[in-house]
Amino acid sequence: MSTIQDISWIHLAFSFCILLIPFAGFWYYSVGLTRSTIIAITRMTIQLSAVAVNLEFIFEKNNTFLNIAWVMIMILVGVFTTLKRSNLNAKQLALPLIISGLTSLIIVDTFFLGFVIKLPYLFESQYFIPISGMILGNAMNHNIVGLNAYFEGLVNNQNLYYFLLLNGKSKKVAISPFIVKAIRKALNPMIANTSVMGLISLPGMMTGQILGGNSPAIAIRYQIMIMLAIFTGCTINLMLSIIIANIKAFDKMERIAVDVLTTNNS
Amino acid sequence: MAFVEINNLSKSFGNNKVFTDLNIFIEKGQKVAIKGESGKGKTTLLRMLTGISNPDSGTISFDGKVLGDDTVKGIRSLIGYLPQGIDLLIDNGNQLCNLLEIEPMSIYNYIEALGLNKKKLAQPVSELSGGETQRLFTAIILGLKRPILILDEPTSALDANSILKLINLIWSMHELTVISTTHNQTWEKHCDKIIEL
Structure with missing residues (x-):
């Protein structure tokens, strides 16, 4: 296998020219997305460049504390993005979500890095950071869908919750329709995506490994492992987020604490 | 001591006093109607009876137990509750x-007594009329076999014939205590006690 062909900065800058085609389409149909696309691509370029500088440093040092600190930053960014995009109360729910993210990562990273890949050093930056990042990135997207569906469902359909609760069912039974709906809504797209992987989509990690010079056989094994890690990590993270957030979401008489859940504290 | 006791209950929303020092005593098996104009606090009172809403002061007790953090679960296990506007x-x-956790077969007799076919249980709620939904859900709540029923406007979507069937069924359960809000005179006429807010 040959090593990857480098892209020079000039050639990378040249690659932005391809955007003229979608922009021409936006202009022709008056879509109004040109400005937001330019902002998004500029942000992506700056963020990835900054991350690249940081990761170069972190990978070079390969220091346990630094690696863990970087993953913690990823968890925090993921949690606050989730809370913001789900319109949930950050003050009340940040800690439950941080605990959930951290716990899911400890379980999944320990299992896959320690027992499947069998790394001699669990916090090896080359593995620990990208794999944790892939789990957290995916978990964030699914948590946004799942938590939004759960808490929005609970707040907007209080009638069903109270109907079950007041007719003598436990809180666990009364919230179960909302949990089932939220988990299905969050995980169904991932299950559908997993079932067509390799047929319709070639996943990023596998493509990256092949471009990096690894054999497709190794790339596929890693891809299968990462899909299992992502699925397990997302599921644990979402379920734990709901379970731990529920401690704050209900009062002693098991009434929904609407003000705790939403950013609107009226 | 009455089966359900409401002692010196007060509730206000901002400057609006919904009720002050309300006292109600309900004996076991009594059928009680709470009436009053819209906005007088009928649903608020039912919400307090079920522990969804807190009073500003006063106590509510069921079978000698004062409703509170420690007793709410036990009290809710005594209650069958049907809200207004069942969405x-x-x-x-x-x-x-x-x-x-009700066995559908166990409520066939209630469904039929209310003038419905048991097949309505399997029919999508979206295809049922308001009256059919109300009767079906009432039958389901009766299937819980709780000693106390709390009903918020139980006749709101029913025609005169269906109201009589509901009255016949519920009044045949002599041990059942019913606390209801109502605007319906037929229902009110049958009740043992009328509380005007």
Whole structure:
């Protein structure tokens, strides 16, 4: 296998020219997305460049504390993005979500890095950071869908919750329709995506490994492992987020604490 | 000591005093109607009876137990509750039975007594009329076999004939205590006690 062909900065800058085609389409149909696309691509370029500088440093040092600190930053960014995009109360729910993210990562990273890949050093930056990042990135997207569906469902359909609760069912039974709906809504797209992987989509990690010079056989094994890690990590993270957030979401008489859940504290 | 006691209950929303020092005593098996104009606090009172809403002062007790953090679960296990405007977003009656852990066969007699066919249990709620939904859900709640029923406007979607069938069924259960809000005179006329807010 040959090593990857480098892209020079000039050639990378040249690659932005391809955007003229979608922009021409936006202009022709008056879509109004040109400005937001330019902002998004500029942000992506700056963020990835900054991350690249940081990761170069972190990978070079390969220091346990630094690696863990970087993953913690990823968890925090993921949690606050989730809370913001789900319109949930950050003050009340940040800690439950941080605990959930951290716990899911400890379980999944320990299992896959320690027992499947069998790394001699669990916090090896080359593995620990990208794999944790892939789990957290995916978990964030699914948590946004799942938590939004759960808490929005609970707040907007209080009638069903109270109907079950007041007719003598436990809180666990009364919230179960909302949990089932939220988990299905969050995980169904991932299950559908997993079932067509390799047929319709070639996943990023596998493509990256092949471009990096690894054999497709190794790339596929890693891809299968990462899909299992992502699925397990997302599921644990979402379920734990709901379970731990529920401690704050209900009062002693098991009434929904609407003000705790939403950013609107009226 | 009465089966259900409301002692010196007060509730206000901002400057609006809904009621002050309300006292109600309900004996076991009594059928009680709470009446009053809209906005007088009928639903608020039912919400306080079920522990969804807190009073500003006063106490509510069921069978000698004062409603509070420690007793709420036990008290709710005595109650069957049917809210007003039943928009529960469920598929059909069977699903509701399943959620409430009721064997559908055990409520066929209630469904028929209310003038419905048992097949209505499997029919999507979206295809039922308001009156059919109200009767079906009432039958399901009766299937819980609780000693106390709390009903918020139980006749709101029913015609005169259906109201009489509901009255016949509920009044045949002599041990059952019913606390209801109502605007319906036929229902009110049959009640043992009328509380005007």
